Amino acid sequence: MEQLEKINFHCKPTFREGGSRSPRENFVRHHWVHRRRQEGKCKQCGKGFQQKFSFHSKEIVAISCSWCKQAFHNKVTCFMLHHIEEPCSLGAHAAVIVPPTWIIKVKKPQNSLKTSTRRKKRTSFKRKASKRGNEENKGRPFVIKPISSPLMKPLLVFVNPKSGGNQGTKVLQMFMWYLNPRQVFDLSQEGPRDALELYRKVPNLRILACGGDGTVGWILSILDELQLNPQPPVAVLPLGTGNDLARTLSWGGGYTDEPVSKILCHVEDGTIVQLDRWNLQVERNPDLPQDELEDGARKLPLSVFNNYFSLGFDAHVTLEFHESREANPEKFNSRFRNKMFYAGAAFSDFLQRSSRDLSKHVKVVCDGTDLTPKIQELKFQCIVFLNIPRYCAGTMPWGNPSDHRDFEPQRHDDGYIEVIGFTMASLAALQVGGHGERLHQCREVTLLTYKSIPMQVDGEPCRLAPSLIRISLRNQANMVQKSKRRTSMPLLNDPHSIPDRLRIRVNRISLQDYEGLHYDKEKLREASIPLGIVVVRGDCDLETCRMYIDRLQEDLQSVTSTTQRVHYQDQESSFTRVISVQKLSPRWCFLDATSADRFYRIDRSQEHLHFVTEISQDEIFILDPELVVSQQVGTPPGMPDLVVEQASGIPDRWNPAVRKRMLSDSGLGKISLHYEVPEKQKDASQTYMLQSPVSSEDQALLQAVIAGDLLKFIECCKKGANLLIQGPDHCSLLHHAAKTGNSEIVKYILEHGPSELLDMTDSETGETALHKAACQRHRAICQLLVDAGASLRKTDSKGKTPRDRAQQAGDPDLAAYLESRQNYQMVSHEDLETAV
Secondary structure (H helix, E strand, O other), X not given: OHHHHHOOOOOXXXXXXXOOOOOOOOOEEOXXXXXXXXXXXXXXXXXXXOOOOOOOOOOOOEEEEOOOOOEEEOOOOOOOOHHHHOEEOOHHHOOOOOOOOOEEEOOOOOOOHHHHHHHHHOOOXXXXXXXXXXXXXXXXXXXXXXXXXXXXXXXXXXXXOOOOOOOHHHHHHHHHHHOOHHHEXXXXXXXXXXXXXXXXXXXXXXXXXXXOHXXXXXXXXXXXXXXXXXXXXXXXXXXXXXXXXXHHOXXXXXXXXXXXXXXXXXXXXXXXXXXXXXXXXXXXXXXXOHHHOOOOEOOOOOOEEOOEEEEEHHHHHHHHHHHHXXXXXXXXXXXXXXXXXXXXXXXXXXXXXXXXXXXXXXEEEEOOEEOHHHHHHXXXXXXXXXXOXXXXXXXXXXXXXXXXXXOOOOOOOOOOEEEEEEOHHHHHHHHHOOOOEEEEEEOEEEEEEOOOEEEEEOOEEEXXXXXXXXXXXXXXXXXXXXXXXXXXXXXXXXXXXXXXXEEEEXXXXXXXXXXXXXXXXHHHHHHOEEEEXXXXXXXXXXXXXXXXXXXXXXXXXXXXXXXXXXXXXXXXXXXXXXXXXXXXXOOOEEEEOOOOOOOEEOOHHHHHHOXXXXXXXXXXXXXXXXXXXXXXXXXXXXXXEEEXXXXXXXXXXXXXXXXXXXXXXXXXXXXXXXXXXXXXXXXXXXXXXXXXXXXXXXXXXXXHHHHOOHHHHHHHHHOOOOOOOXXXXXXXXXXXXXXXXXXXXXXXXXXXXXXXXXXXXXXXXXXXHHHHHHHOOOHHHHHHHHHHOOOOOOOOOOOOOHHHHHHHOOOHHHHHHHHHHHHHXXXXXXXXXXXX
8 A cells, every 4th residue: 555655656546536526427447557467468458468477566557447447458549549538437236336426525614703713723643633523423424316228227236254164254355346345244244234224215225134144134134124125125145054045046056256347247137036034933832831941042142033943963963063063163164064963963963862852842824723633643853844945955855745746836025934844854855865755835824843943044043941932924025136137238328318307206395394304304395385397308407307397497487476276176066277377486495315314405606516316316305495385386286297308308197196287289299287086076986097009019018918028017117118008808917917827917906007997897707817816826925915905895897805716716825815805804994994
């Protein structure tokens, strides 16, 4: 570092100063570094670099960028002057790199002028040291201000260096080389909470957990506590010993020096899937008196599990391994040596027959069914409650139940847990493709133990005193499943990486509210009054955006001056609304809504230096000093929204809460009026959308749903296809997706479609999408529809509910689930009416 300082060389910038008044650049510049050794070929001439074998040689052979990794010969003909100031694309992994322009160092707080003058007079070493200590205690001094892009998938990397033979240290350095070092975190130095809180508002965020299954569970638990919405999906780089979750998600059984560049490609292209997570509630065994309770732990090491929970022989072996590793950690620095110890401990425990009487001391009840007689009859020495297909370093204990009609294949996202019993013989057969005794697939388990028994939760063992344990579904986590191959490699300088149009709602805030609520961003956001919607270019600056907001105001005033009334009618009633809004004052200004603590004003003379995406994602807040709060003017709830967009803009698509009416065309752009139907007049069976003629995109969309082609379906939606179209059989797209069993298309429609689709019925049978899914016994889709709010009491033309359809299809478990959720909906509705 001393030599670098002498030649005035700076490391690549990983953040930008927050106190700088210079304009913010929306791109990253190259960081050129002289190299004495360089692999690869020159970007300009395509020739390789001459390697100097002499250790004392100080000749510079190449100039390369530490961001994008481009390299040139140290010649005037190869490295030209215009390369110095040109923007950097950040290379092949631009989509997952957090640019340094996003990370802003918070300016130190300054008090009054008098206080600052007094500080200048007292410049002793003690004052400086104490000041530095106070700043460190305030936490991480950075703020993230992302610029949204549909192709960006920013990545947070958490590395546990102690997992699986200490491979993490090498991986940590490689990720810091390929990415921004401020998006890579060492879990041995601090937990993941601070990093997740710092990046919680970054859109399309993904997480890579480098460690064992315990590391993944730790990160998922922190995500539960922070309640991020949406929850970022988690990918896994297996560094542990078992890595069963990583095997389930196709990440492999362990890291074997695969290039980090290839890993980043897999994380970017991976598919997002769901993972069930289960609660473990432990109580004292109520059947035993206090004096008969044996020694042992009173609680499990984890209260939530993602992989499996087991008791008996396997937990006893894991407990011996855990105790030996805690006593001599230096002997367990190799994955192969760890597996050899497992094998030795298992053989020793087999000779001692420590778990031979397990079946006599447990009672297991699954969804009301008592499995204890069967457990005692077969004398199981190990009982496993399995959530994922993999177990015990890659084995598949559930097997393939296709030849057994009582059970279905094991899944990690169906809301059911598999209960499996093992004897010593079946445990040994696991390693050669065998499986255990399938006992049940259930949603709730009650387990009673009458003596201290070894147990393990996702590999964390303990010896638990006699207890009552309840297992129930907690939630579902988003995970990244490794794709088979890489399809594309987008770059940051790709013209398609910036959206063509941004649809942004404009809200204005009065000076009275701004001064009174500046300490609370959420209250100030609620106090804002919607003005309308503007559609601008993706790279629009604030000075240009001001023109569109002024034009929006002029159009709104012209509609108000003529007191034009707009009528909306349905079968039961009609509505009449009059647009009324107070005129904007000439002194209004933009507010920066992306800072961590409060809204900040933006000087009008600096508007040309800021992009729209810098101050907001989907809403713009403006401060109007002459707005009168007492009048409550603006667009009240349920009133129309006025939209101004460019004439060359893309056509507006529907919104689930908004109904579109075209009023007129102007020179600047199209003006459209949106009306939100009040909740009291909504009818789920009606569609308030204007049905346009079926286009070629709509026909392609229908064909993609019937064929189950998710990629083609998303492509058609982006081209402007209508999600409300119906096929020749008068079934909606959601009907077809639920019938064919494509859960990914169902999820996409539920996320992007209007709520009316949930309970829309076809004209032939009167069935909803939930009826269709229940007839075909698609459990996962039924759960998706119910969680989205689909009605469980709606009947078809024959008077059958979805629960009746599931019963007719021969799926009593699905029928029981729908009945339980139907009772829950009924109770919740009655409680709501009582509260009102």
